[in-house]
Amino acid sequence: MESPQLSSLYQQLILEHYRNPRNKAELDEKTVEIHMANPVCGDEIRLQLRIEGDQIADAKFIGSGCSISQAAVSMMTTRLEGASLDEADALAVRFTEMMHGDDSAAKDKSLGDLRALQGVSKFPVRIKCALLGFDALQEALKKEAEDVGGEPN
Amino acid sequence: MTSEDFDPNRIRKDFPALDQTVNGKPLVYLDNAATSQKPRRVLDAIHNYYEQDNANVHRGIHELSRRATVAYEEAREKVAGWINASDPSECVWTRGTTEAINLVSVAWGLDHVGEGDEILISVMEHHSNIVPWQILAARTKAKLRYIEIDDDGRLVLDDLGSLLNERTKVVAISHVSNSLGTINPVKEITEAAHAVGAVVMIDGAQGAVHTKVDVQDLDCDFYAFGGHKMCGPTGIGVLWGRKELLEVMSPFQGGGEMIHIVERDQSSWARVPNKFEAGTPNIVGAVGMGAAVDYLNDIGIERIEAHEREIMTYALQQLGEVPGVKIYGPKSVDEHSAVISFTMGDAHPHDISTILDMEGVAVRAGHHCAQLVMKHFDVSATARASFYLYSTKEDVDRLVAGLDQVAAIFN
Numbered sequence: 001m002e003s004p005q006l007s008s009l010y011q012q013l014i015l016e017h018y019r020n021p022r023n024k025a026e027l028d029e030k031t032v033e034i035h036m037a038n039p040v041c042g043d044e045i046r047l048q049l050r051i052e053g054d055q056i057a058d059a060k061f062i063g064s065g066c067s068i069s070q071a072a073v074s075m076m077t078t079r080l081e082g083a084s085l086d087e088a089d090a091l092a093v094r095f096t097e098m099m100h101g102d103d104s105a106a107k108d109k110s111l112g113d114l115r116a117l118q119g120v121s122k123f124p125v126r127i128k129c130a131l132l133g134f135d136a137l138q139e140a141l142k143k144e145a146e147d148v149g150g151e152p153n
Numbered sequence: 154m155t156s157e158d159f160d161p162n163r164i165r166k167d168f169p170a171l172d173q174t175v176n177g178k179p180l181v182y183l184d185n186a187a188t189s190q191k192p193r194r195v196l197d198a199i200h201n202y203y204e205q206d207n208a209n210v211h212r213g214i215h216e217l218s219r220r221a222t223v224a225y226e227e228a229r230e231k232v233a234g235w236i237n238a239s240d241p242s243e244c245v246w247t248r249g250t251t252e253a254i255n256l257v258s259v260a261w262g263l264d265h266v267g268e269g270d271e272i273l274i275s276v277m278e279h280h281s282n283i284v285p286w287q288i289l290a291a292r293t294k295a296k297l298r299y300i301e302i303d304d305d306g307r308l309v310l311d312d313l314g315s316l317l318n319e320r321t322k323v324v325a326i327s328h329v330s331n332s333l334g335t336i337n338p339v340k341e342i343t344e345a346a347h348a349v350g351a352v353v354m355i356d357g358a359q360g361a362v363h364t365k366v367d368v369q370d371l372d373c374d375f376y377a378f379g380g381h382k383m384c385g386p387t388g389i390g391v392l393w394g395r396k397e398l399l400e401v402m403s404p405f406q407g408g409g410e411m412i413h414i415v416e417r418d419q420s421s422w423a424r425v426p427n428k429f430e431a432g433t434p435n436i437v438g439a440v441g442m443g444a445a446v447d448y449l450n451d452i453g454i455e456r457i458e459a460h461e462r463e464i465m466t467y468a469l470q471q472l473g474e475v476p477g478v479k480i481y482g483p484k485s486v487d488e489h490s491a492v493i494s495f496t497m498g499d500a501h502p503h504d505i506s507t508i509l510d511m512e513g514v515a516v517r518a519g520h521h522c523a524q525l526v527m528k529h530f531d532v533s534a535t536a537r538a539s540f541y542l543y544s545t546k547e548d549v550d551r552l553v554a555g556l557d558q559v560a561a562i563f564n
């Protein structure tokens with residue numbers, strides 16, 4: 001089996017997000033917060049969203065961990081602001097497909113900068129790093145649906 | 154003793170797994186603190202046991218059962234010898250170090266620790282020497298107390314006197330730290346603990362691998378270690394305990410093998426150590442661990458120690474010169490066993506490990522089951538290179554060259 005190239009993993013864009021993460025701050029008016037950790041390696045994030053109606057009005061995170069996990073969550077937040085809950089869910093699904101080697105997902109413009117993470121799919125032990133932020137997002141969407149659904153109307 | 158007549162390159166030939174390429178490069182295996190590779194002698198012992206002697210132990214009158222029982226009990230004598238136990242029946246086979254510690258925390262702990270009593274452990278412990286005591290403390294309403302560590306990763310023992318009192322029932326401490334490499338003064342700690350009447354349990358998962366252990370000289374009460382970090386198979390380990398303690402302890406698990414007479418409402422227990430070995434044991438594991446002890450004895454733990462010291466001296470110096478590298482743990486090899494935990498600038502240990510893996514160099518990245526240590530040093534993870542008898546200076550050089558790659562990507 002041919003070994004994957006490190007250069008496909010450590011794209012400049014990934015390192016750039018790792019060094020200068022976007023939306024890394026406490027969100028004052030958050031409506032939902034999800035804490036996700038990867039106990040194997042210590043990657044950790046707290047994803048904070050302000051959801052208004054069926055839209056994500058703001059997305060921020062606090063976290064520490066490897067370049068892949070932190071760049072992925074940083075890139076993810078840049079795609080969330082203003083997105084509808086359905087769009088956010090679709091983004092998570094599409095990104096997960098890309099991580100599992102789906103080439104059409106890797107060409108999907110809706111993923112934006114996140115496409116730089118395509119190379120991670122060739123490093124099986126790192127896929128869970130890239131998915132940490134999206135796991136938190138999906139957890140947040142699930143919680144939101146339960147909270148809304150649980151309200152009598 | 155010098156290591157002049159010790160040739161790691163000859164030793165490497167005994168370990169088939171070392172002879173392979175990973176990602177197109179010859180493998181450099183530096184994750185020995187997690188588990189060691191196995192010499193052919195151990196692999197053969199396992200194979201031969203199943204091919205020729207396989208039967209259940211202590212159960213049959215037939216020839217194969219006799220042979221299996223002899224092999225199993227001979228292995229017990231070997232591991233007893235490895236730690237200089239005076240009596241092999243003080244060695245209980247377990248699934249590993251973790252199970253040995255749990256055995257003590259349950260079978261001894263539940264009967265001897267009560268509300269308001271104290272259990273003393275340290276911040277340096279592996280999770281397997283923390284969590285069982287937390288569970289015991291919660292069940293018995295006992296108090297869990299900690300020996301702190303200093304910034305060189307050594308136990309802070311100046312105020313040990315104030316941590317020990319007549320309510321301290323047990324002190325559980327690692328012989329050698331898996332996350333920092335610190336070699337702890339367990340003999341002195343044992344003496345201080347005994348002075349207040351506490352029982353001492355030593356986690357020897359790393360200690361029995363890298364140092365000569367003499368439980369009689371240490372004078373401790375329990376010593377736990379496992380096979381897989383010392384050339385033996387996984388799934389086998391040993392709890393050594395003082396005979397007087399083992400004899401009065403309650404059983405750990407119930408089942409076959411551990412009973413004397415079973416009646417409708419009650420049963421009586423087999424003698425030590427069988428009392429603690431319920432069910433069909435890991436016979437081939439014991440045989441494999443016995444073969445590992447034979448292998449290591451033929452080389453000699455003193456020579457292995459001397460070799461590791463030489464490698465560590467070199468590694469600490471070479472790694473210390475890599476820009477951005479920060480090494481955790483004691484500075485002196487006198488107190489620092491064959492484990493180097495480090496970080497490197499902005500590069501997360503996880504990324505370091507991936508980059509090294511692409512160079513064929515296997516190190517571990519993470520919290521090493523020692524989250525309290527990570528917390529002390531305010532890091533979420535470290536990279537860890539750990540050495541063993543087959544490690545060479547070339548391995549260290551390959552590690553350092555791999556770190557150049559890390560610098561190229563992250564600087």
Ligand SMILES: Cc1ncc(COP(=O)(O)O)c(C=O)c1O
Pocket residue numbers: 186187248249250251252279281282327329330331356358359379522
């Ligand atoms: C210091 C220490 N204690 C306990 C353990 C647990 O050993 P095992 O997982 O083999 O039961 C380990 C190994 O990971 C260790 O290094």
